[in-house]
Amino acid sequence: MQLPSLNNLGREAARVVRRFPLTLLCALILCASIIYAIRFSDTDTRWHEWLFPLASAAVLGLTLTLSASLAAERYRWPMWLRLLTQAGAVALLALWYVSCPPEPTLRWGMRLFLLLVGQHLLVAAVPYLLELRRRADTPGFWRYNETLFLRILTAGLYSGVLFVGCSLALLAIDNLFDVKLDDKLYAYLFVVLATVFNTWFFLAGVPRDFTALELQTGYPKGLKLFTQFVLLPLVVLYLAILYAYLARILGLWELPKGWVSTLVLALAVAGIFALLLIHPIRDAAENTWIRTFARWFYWSLFPLLGLLAVAIGTRIRAYGITEERYFVLVLAAWLMLITIYFLLRQGRGIIWIPASLAVVAFLASGGPWGAFSVAERSQLAQLREVSEEYKLLQNGKLDGAGKRVPKLPKEAGRRITSIFDFFTERNNLEAIQPFFTASLTPPDSLRSKKEWQQQRWQGERLFAVSGLERVDYRYSETEIEAGKEIGQSFNFEPDQTIVTKLSPGSYLLRDLESYSSRGAEIETFTIAEGTFRLRNEEDTGQIHLEQLTKPDAWQPVLSVSSAALADSLIRVKQPTNYISVELPSLSLTASNSTMQLRVLFTHIRREKQPKQKPTYYFEGDAILTFK
Numbered sequence: 001m002q003l004p005s006l007n008n009l010g011r012e013a014a015r016v017v018r019r020f021p022l023t024l025l026c027a028l029i030l031c032a033s034i035i036y037a038i039r040f041s042d043t044d045t046r047w048h049e050w051l052f053p054l055a056s057a058a059v060l061g062l063t064l065t066l067s068a069s070l071a072a073e074r075y076r077w078p079m080w081l082r083l084l085t086q087a088g089a090v091a092l093l094a095l096w097y098v099s100c101p102p103e104p105t106l107r108w109g110m111r112l113f114l115l116l117v118g119q120h121l122l123v124a125a126v127p128y129l130l131e132l133r134r135r136a137d138t139p140g141f142w143r144y145n146e147t148l149f150l151r152i153l154t155a156g157l158y159s160g161v162l163f164v165g166c167s168l169a170l171l172a173i174d175n176l177f178d179v180k181l182d183d184k185l186y187a188y189l190f191v192v193l194a195t196v197f198n199t200w201f202f203l204a205g206v207p208r209d210f211t212a213l214e215l216q217t218g219y220p221k222g223l224k225l226f227t228q229f230v231l232l233p234l235v236v237l238y239l240a241i242l243y244a245y246l247a248r249i250l251g252l253w254e255l256p257k258g259w260v261s262t263l264v265l266a267l268a269v270a271g272i273f274a275l276l277l278i279h280p281i282r283d284a285a286e287n288t289w290i291r292t293f294a295r296w297f298y299w300s301l302f303p304l305l306g307l308l309a310v311a312i313g314t315r316i317r318a319y320g321i322t323e324e325r326y327f328v329l330v331l332a333a334w335l336m337l338i339t340i341y342f343l344l345r346q347g348r349g350i351i352w353i354p355a356s357l358a359v360v361a362f363l364a365s366g367g368p369w370g371a372f373s374v375a376e377r378s379q380l381a382q383l384r385e386v387s388e389e390y391k392l393l394q395n396g397k398l399d400g401a402g403k404r405v406p407k408l409p410k411e412a413g414r415r416i417t418s419i420f421d422f423f424t425e426r427n428n429l430e431a432i433q434p435f436f437t438a439s440l441t442p443p444d445s446l447r448s449k450k451e452w453q454q455q456r457w458q459g460e461r462l463f464a465v466s467g468l469e470r471v472d473y474r475y476s477e478t479e480i481e482a483g484k485e486i487g488q489s490f491n492f493e494p495d496q497t498i499v500t501k502l503s504p505g506s507y508l509l510r511d512l513e514s515y516s517s518r519g520a521e522i523e524t525f526t527i528a529e530g531t532f533r534l535r536n537e538e539d540t541g542q543i544h545l546e547q548l549t550k551p552d553a554w555q556p557v558l559s560v561s562s563a564a565l566a567d568s569l570i571r572v573k574q575p576t577n578y579i580s581v582e583l584p585s586l587s588l589t590a591s592n593s594t595m596q597l598r599v600l601f602t603h604i605r606r607e608k609q610p611k612q613k614p615t616y617y618f619e620g621d622a623i624l625t626f627k
Helices: 004-019 021-040 048-074 079-099 106-133 139-176 185-204 221-252 260-277 288-319 323-345 352-364 371-389 410-425 451-466 477-482 562-573
Strands: 499-503 506-513 521-527 530-537 542-550 553-561 586-591 595-607 615-626
Touching (some): 004 185, 021 079, 021 185, 048 106, 221 260, 221 288, 260 288, 288 410, 530 615, 542 562, 553 562
Antiparallel strands (some): 542 553, 595 615
16 A cells, blocks of 8 residues: 655655755754753753753754755855865854853853854845845745745644644553653653754755745735734834833933833834735735835834934943843844835845844854953943042952942942942953952852852952942932832841851851762861861762862861761661661761861761762761860
8 A cells, every 4th residue: 555645755854854964963963962961960960061062052053054055055056165065064063062161151142042043044044145236126035034934833833733742642641551651751752843853844845946936926815914914003003102102201301211122122123024024015006004014114213213222322321331232232223224224225125134134143242343242341441430430449459449438329339239240140250350359269169069159159259359338230329219119128048157166166067968069079168267178079988178278279187987887887787779777876086186077977878889889978067176
C-alpha cells in the first residue's frame, strides 16, 4: 500500500536538510543542550559552565546560517563562496562561544538580544539588499516577508497543537496503564517541538522561487481585516492618548514622565508595522481609511518624537546614559530619520526599515560606539562630575567621602547611588576601581557564591568604603515632598552572621554546612583576631581552619577530621546500603598554643559510589577559642 503523503513528507524533510544543514544542526545543538540542563539540573552543578555559551551560540546560529544560505541562493554564489560564507558563520559562532561568560550577565544578555534582533531583521532583508539602490519597491520583498510571517505563525500553531496532543497522550499512558513516567518528559517534549520540529517546519516553507514572488497576487483578506479593523484603530487610539498627554504637558508647562518614552516607541513600532502590512494596498481607491492613515501617520509622529526627546533628555541630564537610555535615544534618532525618509519618498523603499534597523542593532551591540561602552563612559563621567562638584574626592579618591561631606544633598546622593548600582548590577567594579584606594575585588570566598550574593557584597562594599548613604533615586525631591504615589517599604532581618561572641577570645560559629558550598569552602568570617575561613575537603573529610595573612593568602591553623568520625560510626552500625540513623552528641577538638577549635556535629554524611572514593559532608556548629 502506497502512502504518498509520508513519502512526500520524507522527501521534504530531506530537502530541508540539504538546503539548510547548518541551521538544523544549530537547532539540534540547542535542543540537546537544553535537555541536558533539564536532565541534570538537580545533580550536576557544572552544567552552567558551558550551557549558556553553547545554547546562545546555537540560538544565534539559527538566523546567522539561515541568512548566509538565503544570500547564497538568491545571488547564485559559486560553491567556493558558499562554503567560505558558511565557514565564516561557524567562526563567528565559535568566537561568541569562547568569549561568552559561563553564566548570563545583564550585559551579555542585552548583547545577545541585540544580535538576535539584528539577525532576524537581516533574514527579512538579505535576499533583497539590491533593492536599496532602487527608487521603488518590488512586490517580491513584501511577498517574501509575508510568507515568512505566516510560516512563523503556522509553525507555532502546529508545534503548540502537537505539544498539547502528545502531553495528553503521555498523561493517558501514565494514568490508564499505571506506567510511571518521568515528569521531565513533558519538558523534553516541549523543547524538542520548540527547537527541532518548529525550526524544521518553518524552514520547509522558506521561499525558493524568488521570481515567482514578483508576480502580482491577491492580498490576503484576513490580513486586511486584522490591520484595518484591529491594528489601525489601536494605533489611532494611542495617538489620541499621547496627543492629549502632550497638550497636558504644554498646558501645565511641566516635564514629561520618563515612562512616556516607552509608549511613544511602542506606538511608532506598531504604526510602522501596520504600514508594512498594508503596503501593497495603501494606495487603492476603495481603501479610504487605510490611504488616509498611510498619508498622515509619519506627520503625526513629529510632535511625539519631540516629546520623546524631552523625556529621555531630562533623564540623561540627571543620571547620564545607561544601556536602556542609549537604546531609547538611538531608536528616537532612527525614527526621526526613517520618518523624514518616508515623507520624502512618499512611503516607498520599505526595505530600508529592516535593513537600517539591523545595522543599528549590530552597531549598538559592541565597540566603542556601542551601548555598553557609551553607558560606562557616561556613568564614569557622571561620577567624576558629582564628586568634584561636592568636593568628595581626596587625592582623586572617594574613600571616606561620607566623613568629609557628612551633609551631602539628597540629589547628589541619588546620582551617586544610581552610579554605584549601575556598576554593581553589571558586576563591573573594575571600571570604578580608580576612584578608590581600597580594593573592590570580591574575596575568594565570595566567588563561589551565587550571583545575587556577589552583587549584594559589591553594592555594600562601595557604600562601606566611601562612607556615603544609599538614597532612592527612582523619585525626584519634588515627587518625594509631594508624596505622589510613593509607597514605603521597611525590611527588618535577623543578623545572618555565623559568628556570635561568647566572651573575650571565644566565638560560636553557628549553622555550618558543607553541602551548599561549591567547592571546598564553607564560610569566611572576620573577628577582632583577624579574618578566618573554614574549608572542608570532601574527599578526605578534613575540616581546616585557615587565617588570611596576605591578600588571597591563607595560612592553615587547625584541622579536624569528619571522615574518621563517619567511618567509625559506619563500622558500629554495619550498614548494607543506604542508612540514616540518629547521630549522638559528638564533637571533635583540635588545638595549638594559641587557639582551639571544637566542632559539634549535628549531621555527617558519607557517600560512596562504585569504583570511586567516598565523599564527606557535615552540618553543625563550632567554638573557636583564643588562649
